[in-house]
Amino acid sequence: MKELNNEEIQALGEELVKVFKSIYDPEIPVDIYELGLIYDAHVSTEGEVKILMTLTTPNCPVAESLPLEVEEKAGEVEGITKASVQLTFDPPWSQDLMSEEAKFELGLL
Secondary structure, three states: OOOOOHHHHHHHHHHHHHHHOOOEOOOOOOEHHHHOOEEEEEEOOOOEEEEEEOOOOOOOOOOOHHHHHHHHHHHOOOOOOEEEEEEOOOOOOOHHHOOHHHHHHOOOO
16 A cells, blocks of 8 residues: 655645535534634545544534544545544634634624
């Protein structure tokens, strides 16, 4: 199995951002990337991606399904051999993590 070079890893990272921007929090009409729910996504030279993400609250109604959806869609990106999601609430999510675009869309600016 061929190891990925930095350019290929960068390209996969860009594809992953597109995937994150296609997944929406069902309660807020903004994608999970712009909401700031993705803390980190690390692609290894073997094509494995480890995603560190949070939810808007620990009691989020999609706490079970949203991480699975992220894992599933990330795993469908060509070149990704394995995707795993780790949930964290440290640091806890806050509106400060949202992009300017998300804040504008929600009328917070």
